[in-house]
Amino acid sequence: MNATTQARYKVGGMDCASCATKIDTAVRRMPGVEDVSVSVASGTMTVKHDGTGDLGAIEKKVVGLGYSLRALGQKAGEDARRRGVEGLPPSALPGISPSRGEIGKTHDHHHHHDHDGGHDHSHHDHGTTEIEGLHGHDHGPMDGPWWKSPKGRLTILVGIALATAYGIGHLVPAYDTIIFTAAMLIGLVPIARRAIMAALAGTPFSIEMLMTIAAVGAVVINASEEAAAVVFLFLIGELLEGVAAGKARQSIQSLTALVPKNALLEENSQTREVPADRLAVGAIILVRPGDRISADGVIIAGESAIDEAPVTGESTPVSKGIDDTVFAGTINGDAALRVRVTAAAEDNTIARVVRLVEEAQESKAPTERFIDRFSRYYAPGVVAVAALVAILPPLVGGASWSEWVYKGLAILLIGCPCALVISTPAAIAASLSSGARRGLLMKGGAVLETLGKITAVALDKTGTLTAGRPQVTDVIAFGRNAEDVLRFAAALETGSSHPLAVAILAKAADDEVEIPAATDARALGGKGVTAMVEGQEVFFGSPKAAAERVSLPMAHGRRITGLNDEGKTVSVLVVGGVLAGAIAMRDEPRPDARAGLKALTDAGIRTVMLTGDNARTATAIGKDLGIEVRAELMPEDKSRIVGELKSEGYVVGKVGDGINDAPALAAADVGIAMGGGTDVALETADAAALHGRVGDIAAMIALSKRTMRNIYQNISIALGLKAVFLVTTILGITGLWPAILADTGATVLVTINALRLLRVRN
Numbered sequence: 001m002n003a004t005t006q007a008r009y010k011v012g013g014m015d016c017a018s019c020a021t022k023i024d025t026a027v028r029r030m031p032g033v034e035d036v037s038v039s040v041a042s043g044t045m046t047v048k049h050d051g052t053g054d055l056g057a058i059e060k061k062v063v064g065l066g067y068s069l070r071a072l073g074q075k076a077g078e079d080a081r082r083r084g085v086e087g088l089p090p091s092a093l094p095g096i097s098p099s100r101g102e103i104g105k106t107h108d109h110h111h112h113h114d115h116d117g118g119h120d121h122s123h124h125d126h127g128t129t130e131i132e133g134l135h136g137h138d139h140g141p142m143d144g145p146w147w148k149s150p151k152g153r154l155t156i157l158v159g160i161a162l163a164t165a166y167g168i169g170h171l172v173p174a175y176d177t178i179i180f181t182a183a184m185l186i187g188l189v190p191i192a193r194r195a196i197m198a199a200l201a202g203t204p205f206s207i208e209m210l211m212t213i214a215a216v217g218a219v220v221i222n223a224s225e226e227a228a229a230v231v232f233l234f235l236i237g238e239l240l241e242g243v244a245a246g247k248a249r250q251s252i253q254s255l256t257a258l259v260p261k262n263a264l265l266e267e268n269s270q271t272r273e274v275p276a277d278r279l280a281v282g283a284i285i286l287v288r289p290g291d292r293i294s295a296d297g298v299i300i301a302g303e304s305a306i307d308e309a310p311v312t313g314e315s316t317p318v319s320k321g322i323d324d325t326v327f328a329g330t331i332n333g334d335a336a337l338r339v340r341v342t343a344a345a346e347d348n349t350i351a352r353v354v355r356l357v358e359e360a361q362e363s364k365a366p367t368e369r370f371i372d373r374f375s376r377y378y379a380p381g382v383v384a385v386a387a388l389v390a391i392l393p394p395l396v397g398g399a400s401w402s403e404w405v406y407k408g409l410a411i412l413l414i415g416c417p418c419a420l421v422i423s424t425p426a427a428i429a430a431s432l433s434s435g436a437r438r439g440l441l442m443k444g445g446a447v448l449e450t451l452g453k454i455t456a457v458a459l460d461k462t463g464t465l466t467a468g469r470p471q472v473t474d475v476i477a478f479g480r481n482a483e484d485v486l487r488f489a490a491a492l493e494t495g496s497s498h499p500l501a502v503a504i505l506a507k508a509a510d511d512e513v514e515i516p517a518a519t520d521a522r523a524l525g526g527k528g529v530t531a532m533v534e535g536q537e538v539f540f541g542s543p544k545a546a547a548e549r550v551s552l553p554m555a556h557g558r559r560i561t562g563l564n565d566e567g568k569t570v571s572v573l574v575v576g577g578v579l580a581g582a583i584a585m586r587d588e589p590r591p592d593a594r595a596g597l598k599a600l601t602d603a604g605i606r607t608v609m610l611t612g613d614n615a616r617t618a619t620a621i622g623k624d625l626g627i628e629v630r631a632e633l634m635p636e637d638k639s640r641i642v643g644e645l646k647s648e649g650y651v652v653g654k655v656g657d658g659i660n661d662a663p664a665l666a667a668a669d670v671g672i673a674m675g676g677g678t679d680v681a682l683e684t685a686d687a688a689a690l691h692g693r694v695g696d697i698a699a700m701i702a703l704s705k706r707t708m709r710n711i712y713q714n715i716s717i718a719l720g721l722k723a724v725f726l727v728t729t730i731l732g733i734t735g736l737w738p739a740i741l742a743d744t745g746a747t748v749l750v751t752i753n754a755l756r757l758l759r760v761r762n
Helices: 017-028 055-064 100-104 150-171 173-200 207-220 224-256 349-362 366-397 401-414 418-437 445-451 461-465 482-493 499-510 543-547 554-565 593-602 615-625 635-647 659-667 680-684 695-730 736-758
Strands: 005-012 033-039 044-049 068-076 110-112 129-131 262-267 270-275 284-287 297-301 304-307 318-320 337-341 440-442 456-460 471-477 518-524 528-533 536-541 569-575 578-586 606-610 628-630 652-656 670-674 687-689
Touching: 005 055, 017 033, 017 044, 017 055, 017 418, 033 349, 044 055, 044 349, 055 068, 150 173, 150 224, 173 207, 173 224, 207 224, 207 366, 207 401, 207 736, 224 349, 224 418, 224 736, 349 418, 349 440, 349 445, 366 401, 366 418, 366 445, 366 695, 401 695, 401 736, 418 440, 418 445, 418 695, 418 736, 440 445, 440 695, 445 670, 445 695, 456 461, 456 635, 461 606, 461 615, 471 482, 471 499, 482 499, 482 518, 482 528, 482 536, 482 569, 482 578, 499 578, 536 543, 543 569, 554 569, 554 578, 554 615, 578 615, 593 606, 593 615, 593 695, 606 615, 606 635, 615 628, 635 652, 635 659, 652 659, 652 695, 659 670, 659 680, 687 695, 695 736
Parallel strands: 456 606, 456 652, 606 628, 652 670, 670 687
Antiparallel strands: 005 044, 005 068, 033 044, 110 129, 262 270, 262 284, 284 337, 297 337, 304 318, 440 687, 471 578, 518 528, 528 536, 536 569, 569 578
16 A cells, blocks of 8 residues: 555636536546545645556546646655645745636646746646636636636627627527527537536536536527526626635635735845745844734844734734744834744745635535535436426426426526535635634634534633733732832842743832842742842742741731632742741733633533642632632543543533643544644644634634524525525426526525625624
8 A cells, every 4th residue: 555645736717616526526536546625715626645546637637627727736644744835936825816827818728837936846747737628617716807717708708699699689580599599609618518528527417517408408499599698697607606706715815915025134234125935944034113024933133012913813012022923914013123034934824824724624514515415416306307397297298398398497407506515615614714814723614513512611721711921919018018028029030030030020010110139149949049139138938938037927827828728829028037028929810711711601611621730729710710620630631521521411622722732632522722823732723712812712612603504594595595496487487597597696695695704703
């Protein structure tokens, strides 16, 4: 058995789900192919093959169906998971529309197309050839105005032909059948060509085939005028569908557009402008005030307020200084920064988000799989019903042949499963895009579907519910006033990077306390620190060590025990042999934690805090937040508890921020990673909240529920319209025109309904 290899392609001109199904069916039947996933939303196809198949033949097959194809570089299974976009210029990144030249091409130009800087000529060169048939179904990502696409031009041409036919037909009535048939053929020939290719590749009941049968049949029964009009309406419907599909695609592409094209590279104290995608890791770039930052990196000089709204949706600018990380696409506020680049263009946060969303769009949701199966039997069923309607009444009841054949043809058109098939993927694509824009990443339709069913959420404490670093909560005056206590403690801790020291210095900075100088500082292992400050010996350390130096009165001792019961760490300050005061610290809940948990409980979801921290601290924080607590856990205990919740019948979401949560994230129905999108959690989790806000969990679940509602609405629209027109057609109220509108109209309505999910609700 050879190792499985993956080939990824950008497919041009695909935008309704029946296209994807057609490509899928055709490629699946090729030798050596193990699995195919085609995403309408991002216009990509991934083929897993065992290395024995001929990729060239696979590519020819897809091109033959009327699509354009471009290789996106290879991923090999054993190849240390090389990124699928390696070696490609950004214009070839999935999600960025191809250059205009590519869409404008029509019939028979076999182009070799090179994207600024050449392709990744991987082990099969023909991946870069672009061959385009005259797609009727070519509404590639609508780049530029719709009338410039081959699809648009064909529609306009048929429209003109139809209008001309009307004009001539009125002048020379004797020939109107021939004239209308000619007008219809202009539009029908490309459609019929694709219908035949699809039938040969394993999809006999495509919309194109139904369309072709109906149009030819209409001519046979002398309804050539209607046949021409129906072809024209079909093309208009497809065009609208293309515009709508382009909208969903642009929403995620607009993220990539945030990253500026150029950067100011600093070399030998000279700066020069270079393309941002050429920046190497470790390069130093200069970012002027008001500029967009062109790469992920770390600030090495300067401090400034940075507007991260484009990437994280955070409305208030974040102030950042030396050693802080910045993301590509965010906007530098008021001061120049020098930044050391930490990620190449294809690995920056935005590119990774886009890539995750695209991979997600290729993975199907359960509903979608069901509908795919359903439509496989549905289309042949429709053809059978149409045939019976056309043949039975005249044969059995002696009714007029032309009337019933006409009705049968109308039913053929009504029956196309297009709207039904796209109802789920359109909603899922819109939802994944709208989530990504708010920093809510979901890896695939199945994840999105499960999120809405969650009934219990287990959250990690440190770094998820809390900030992950201690903060000063109380400054207590015993023998000196509170300001003195903070002043002396800060003097002793200056220069230390211990988390507790950092907390004290942060508090001193907030209160704008003048910090005196300390000399002769010594650390006493495990007890505390001493130093000389303002001529007095000062000690700052644990209550136990302080009690060895001075006597702790009962009342003060009780006060300290009380603080300990609240889960706080207390350090005592002794100045010149006299008890001066104490400082209490605790890793405090994030400002949004209480509201975020309330949103979950309001939605009827059980919340549990899982932490490795000591029970006292955990219980205190849990009481503050009003959440059930399980403390002193090892990583394996966390995944065990997740398992217990599942066995009690809960659908469990696990929220965590790091490596120790990986087993539990994997055990849960949905693992959600918290925080800045650059760690292991992103790889292991099913979903991620990039801003690390607790409220995002509830937002994600709400988005999932809205999406599922949207999908059910879409299915109802699609099937409802068909049912209505089916009845009216058999009763003879509506004919071929409304029939084609029932299909393309439903498809457009369904797509528009799905695009409502792109609107961000706060």
